[in-house]
Amino acid sequence: MSYNINNPIIIQSDKTLLLEVNNDLYEEVRDQISRFAELEKSPEYIHTYKISPLSLWNAASSGMSSQKILEILENYSKYEVPQNVIKDIEHNIEKYGKIKLIKEDNRLILICDDKYIMTEILNYKSMDKYILEKIDESKVIINSLMRGSIKQFLIKLGYPVEDLAGYIEGAKFETTLRKKTLQGGSLTIRDYQKEAADIFYANGTAKGGSGVIVLPCGAGKTITAMATMDKINTETLILTTNITALRQWKSEIIDKMNIKEKDIGEYSGEIKEIKPITITTYQILTYRKSSVSEFAHMKLFNDKKWGFIIYDEVHTLPAPIFRAVADIQATRRLGLTATLVREDKKEDDVFTLIGPKKYDVPWKVLEKQGWIATAECREIRVAMPENLKMEYAVGESAKKFRIASENYSKIDVLKDLINVHKNDSILIIGQYVQQLNIIAKEFNLPLITGKTKNVDREELYHKFKNGEVKILVVSKVANYAIDLPDANVAVQVSGTFGSRQEEAQRLGRILRPKGGDNKAYFYSVVTADSREQEFASKRQLFLTEQGYRYIIENR
Structure with missing residues (x-):
């Protein structure tokens, strides 16, 4: 096969993929390779993805074949795909489902047609506690109470088990969807x-x-x-x-x-x-x-x-x-x-x-279809105040991170953002309650933390939903499952070190579809040239993989 130097991927023998961001095919390729590889680094021009056994097993379980994965790589690679990468993809995709759990005569059976693999795993002394009886060289009866434990054990050996042993039906109870919601609207499943x-x-x-x-x-x-x-x-x-x-x-x-x-x-x-x-x-x-x-x-x-x-x-x-x-x-x-x-x-x-x-x-696919809001992400970098520089310089790593996170210069950025978005519904989200208390007092805003009583929390969420309250200051309790559909601006003033999941959840708070231009704004305010800035780049990895680009702004 002839390869095209204008293609966007370089595939390396250590199973990393280097993807050119400025290539015309970037978005198309990103969505394809994220199905079987994980983003590790995302500087401005070259993003690094890694193919791992788990990423391949997830791809295999969703129906992707090794042929399909290799076809994607060959179509978009600048150079020939290294032979060891081809073999590794084929080997790991083939591994998924090589060992199965099935039910026969109400017994839990571990089955593997490859006698060498079966011999290998049975040779581990740790397997003895799971096995009730050996049927033949390809089948053993497993203690049904250890169905989960044996799967955990085998994946650590590099063998993901395909569990086909079925399920109990449970007590029957009708759980059908309505045609119309109680609120009077038609219920449409997308x-x-x-x-x-x-x-x-x-x-x-x-x-x-x-x-x-x-x-x-x-x-x-x-x-x-x-x-x-x-x-x-x-x-x-x-x-x-x-x-x-x-x-x-x-x-x-x-x-x-x-x-x-x-x-x-x-x-x-x-x-x-x-x-x-x-x-x-x-x-x-x-x-x-x-x-x-x-x-x-x-x-x-x-x-x-x-x-x-x-x-x-x-x-x-x-x-x-x-x-x-x-x-x-x-x-x-x-x-x-x-x-x-x-x-x-x-x-x-x-x-x-x-x-x-x-x-x-991919998130961007749903954005293009209008099912989630179009989000603009900005990282605003503020300088470290002169009177904090020495304390920061002599601090341990965790102390440096906290000093940078609680940098009081962020207050000035908040003032500007609140003014710019004075007609919007704003969430100000942070990690440190002391910092959030200062912000709430500075702007006379309601604050929700883990210590806020549930009844007070519910009341504030209700007021935010109906527009009585336009700005809420919230701690990490806002990371998960808060239904605030009208929130269209989030300002992150501090976070949990390099947590990619937290970054995704916080952006998610403002992604519910909106009326009008269906647009949301996500700001991450960080201290420039600090530990916080280093962690910010790690936090953004997952969202970068989904297609979000952070506009960097220095203050």
């Missing part, structure tokens, strides 16, 4: 929401029923989940990030599904209801009196015969929940997220225990 639900459900076969749907904030993940509930029609447990999200889920289900309010339970710090549809939070499930106490509410997973469990914002799933999920692999489970990025590097646990990525769509 094409991509329907497609995502169909792919997840897979006509009820063992090929579907567990996995993750990746959609940007504001693209209707909740409705997509309800479309899957409509197919499964069973008692359902929904896990959310906080009490605000819990109650938003409840109101959405009441409005859009043929389910009576009395059949929807809230299981929270305030109320302990278990109903056919029960909504809870990660906080309540991971609550315990001390570090050595039992998790008091984890039994909720087994208190009913759930046929379906939904994990909202699955990228935030706490470690104790992973342990519980490992024990309930026979229950259909859906993860919802805007990004599979986890700062704790537990993406393989999400893949193994919740399921592989089933559906993903």
Whole structure:
């Protein structure tokens, strides 16, 4: 095959892809390669992607073949694709599904037609605890209570298991969608929401029923989940990030599904209801009196015969929940997220225990179709004040980051932005409560932090929605699942080091479709030439991969 020097990719033997940003094919290629590679660096002119086993297994689980991946690389590469990269792609794509879990005569069977691979994995002493009986050289009977644990063990060996052992049906309960919402509007499921639900459900076969749907904030993940509930029609447990999200889920289900309010339970710090549809939070499930106490509410997973469990914002799933999920692999489970990025590097646990990525769509595709707002992203760099420079110079790394994050010069930028957007609905978001208190007092603005009572929180959100309050100052409690559809400006004054997921979630707060020009503005105010600026470039990686470009402005 002849290669074209004008193509935008250079493929290196260490499985990194260098993508030219200024190439005419940049956007087209970015959307193609993000299906099987992860963005690692995004300076101005060359973006670096990495092909990893997990990125390839997610691609394989969504139906991508090695031939399709290699075709994309060959079509867009400047030079010949290195042979070791070709072999590695073929090898890892082939690995997915090489080992399967199936059900035979009500027994859990691990099966592998490659006798050498089966011999290799059975040779590990750690495998003994999972195996009840060897049938032949390609099949062994596995302890059904260890369905999740053996998948975790095998992926660490480099063998992702395709789980085809099926699911319990759970207690039947009708969860159909309404034709018209209680608010009086027609309920229309968008094409991509329907497609995502169909792919997840897979006509009820063992090929579907567990996995993750990746959609940007504001693209209707909740409705997509309800479309899957409509197919499964069973008692359902929904896990959310906080009490605000819990109650938003409840109101959405009441409005859009043929389910009576009395059949929807809230299981929270305030109320302990278990109903056919029960909504809870990660906080309540991971609550315990001390570090050595039992998790008091984890039994909720087994208190009913759930046929379906939904994990909202699955990228935030706490470690104790992973342990519980490992024990309930026979229950259909859906993860919802805007990004599979986890700062704790537990993406393989999400893949193994919740399921592989089933559906993903680039954010810019939905933006072009008008389903999410067009966002303009700006990084505004401010100078370090003279009186902070010495303290910064002698500080440890974490201290430097905090000094830069709380730089009081950011107040002047806020004044300008509030003036520019005086007719807009603005969220000012930050990491440090002390900094946010200063901002709230300076501008006489309402403040929401983790300590704000739920009733006060709900009242402020309501006032923001109806326009009584135009500007809210919010801590990291605003990172997840706040339904503020009219918010069209977000100003980030500080964040959690280099957290890519947090950056994505914060932009997501303003992406719900708007009237008029359907435009949103995201500002990240950082201290120039500081640790904060270094971390800002890391924070922006995921959004850069989705096609967002940060305009840099120096003040």
